[in-house]
Amino acid sequence: MDGETWGSLQPWDQYRLKVQAAAETFTSPTVFTWHSAASVWGVPTVGHQHPVHALTFQNGGGRSRAGVRRHYADPAGVKVFRHDDLLVTGRVRTVLDLAAFTSFAEAIVPLDHVLRSDRARKLPALWKEQLLAEIEGNYTTAAVRRITLAVEFADARSASPGESYSRALMHVAGFEAPDLQHEIRDGAGLVGYSDYYWDGARIAGEFDGVEKYMKPEYLKGRTPSQVVVDEKCREDRIRATGCTVVRWVWADLMTPGRLERKLAAAGVPRRRARSAQ
Template sequence: MPDLPPLLLSRDRLSHDLTPNELAKRVKAGALVRLRHGVYTEGPRWRTLAPWEQYRLTVQAAAETFQKPTVFARRSAASVWGIPFVGYSHPVAALTLKNDGGRSRCGVQRHFAGGAGLQVVQREGLLVTSRLRTVLDLAAFLPFAEAVPAMDHVLRPDPAHSLPALTKAELEDAVGATYSAAASRRIRAVLGFADPLSESVGESLSRAVIHLAGFEAPILQQRFSDAGGLVGYVDFCWKWSRVVGEFDGETKYVKQEYLRGKTVSQVVVAEKNRENRIRALGFDVVRWDWAELRRPGALERKLAVAGAPRRRTRSAGS
């Protein structure tokens, strides 16, 4: 669990010279945050964590309270593997071998899994479903658009976690007889659509929303050049309709690996100059952010106004 604050367990309070009243006072003052019954962490550090880091810590907090070996799955396993998913206000997900329809208790959702063929590994001190099984579960049980970012991600190498890319053939072979016919169809729909050229969660989700809205598939990472040389690469391009789409996540303006030694204002100016050069080539540039991506219909309306092409229906012929 790298770079995350430590957990304080109430059962260990005596070793920290804390009484129950002192724990309560520290929570009230914001010095501690209570993650679940009997588990706390440092308040100031908790508030600096990104949402996905906070979720990962809640998984760890749940693990500290279980009396029996527990296998984490779905989004919880994904958080351990570093597989991205949409939203982070989710219950902790764990497996049960008892087929009673699953149950939720104390912020933990239990999901049935047959023991046959179940691959479990130990990672960061937790038992989790294998990386391959985790991403297949996400495709099987999440909405299509939410499953696409995870599938796109595992098709690329993950240097941050020292993990190789998975192949579509590996993923297809692993579907096997583990899932119902309906779940298998959902997995194959996500797998068929997945593309490692999407470079972020926002780009992957955008591409899924674009598809579900009925637009033609854009070219990904289209290269642009002008008389001055390389302009850059764009997230989405409908070449014949002269439309470019760009997802504006916060990452490029705050993370050092994207700033590359520049200030935020320098990056913003460079991005504006890049966009002006693309417009000078005769393309309309449409930009959107997380707020617009999450708002139903917002991205579809922007692309429609810009003239992004819709997919032809079967009845329209070829």
Template structure:
């Protein structure tokens, strides 16, 4: 994974013997990319970055150009904390501590926050909302399905951080998060937060698993068992991402990290990991389970995951009106 390229500020061009005309030529040729007014980065290095890394550079670029100290929040604070979120091309987001109607200026979307009780942390040289406040804000202001991803992440012990992010503090508890709600948000926003917190689960093994679980819940499927152990005559097969025991269906989310990242490969080559995963799936199928697999593209296309799960036999939740007391059934 490449390191983040150094930012080049237009105001410092004299130090590099560059003129405004030189900058324009290099941008037109692709040698440089303009991140925001007055801030540039190496073009080839930029094009190698993941979306979340590009977003991080946009946050840093804003911090370099804004004259007043800026407290980054919501998706921007989550990025600095190394907490995953759903979606790309989020605006740079920060707090406005005075409710003067100014919501967006200098390319930064601002959200009013009362300064009373606000906890601000300096991380990687940037001012950000605390980890608790960051995930609570996301739970309050993003759709339920998206809110589960950062919540599950901070609840999960030993969550894998994105490369290049500072060490993350220990896992939070639901009590830690509930204690942080207070009167920061309106009653309606608090209900959203509590609903997401009630559903959050530290057993979700990745952002993809968390988002999958929230989407299948919204689509009305029965809640699966997470990290179900499977054994056969040879011993432990492994743990499934999702399992519907009654329907004998196993669900597996395949993120690219499973086959590419060193911490998941554990000394194997990507091809060895693929072969071992296929062998593991065959052993689970031999126990009489259907295995349904999906990838990020299935999560990003509305309805695609729902169709896969339905075709695989994953049961829907029963409506209250369909739940009968066996003693009263004629």
């Protein structure tokens, strides 16, 4: 692929092509796992600099190489699927692996996603009992604890990766759990639904992802500039009800501590001190 075409792709599309390229260069069929399997299934993850992750069923661990990381798995505990003409771990095993081996906040993004049906890819929603049933026998005691905490925290009401990651970072920072997709009304009727709402403090939280200003399902026939104006009018109406509104973007999530400082400055209540998760 020429450099200009490559540079025009989004990072997640570049990563998906790396997985495809790895599959075409390996001399034997390979089962992809972790972030790589998630990419094939269309399950979002956090970060863009991940290596290609593949399984090995050899006790010696198999050989990793530049850009590719091999992980040993007992073949008796792995169900292999063919999706988009690639061999991958199933969605259940994929999100459980990510919950076991990535941070709590990162794990919530794929978990929230699979609890919703993926209409674009015609994939049904998974349910928590289904996820928990696949844990036994595949992970260490410590990993089981991490997975269970993450699955119990997951919530299908988070409507985007940014919303999921935000909510997980709030939890780690010790803030009180907000209500999600909270209905707000004024004298003229329904104002809309805030991504997060802390009732006692009367604070509405809004994550601004690029989807809101780019994707047709959010634009609903409007131009991006019209969406900006509509969002401003909506925020003014929310503030007029006596609520504080705090907004943030991806850059705030990817800079350590920035979201925490924003929420604290807005007066979002804490339930305890910051967690080490």
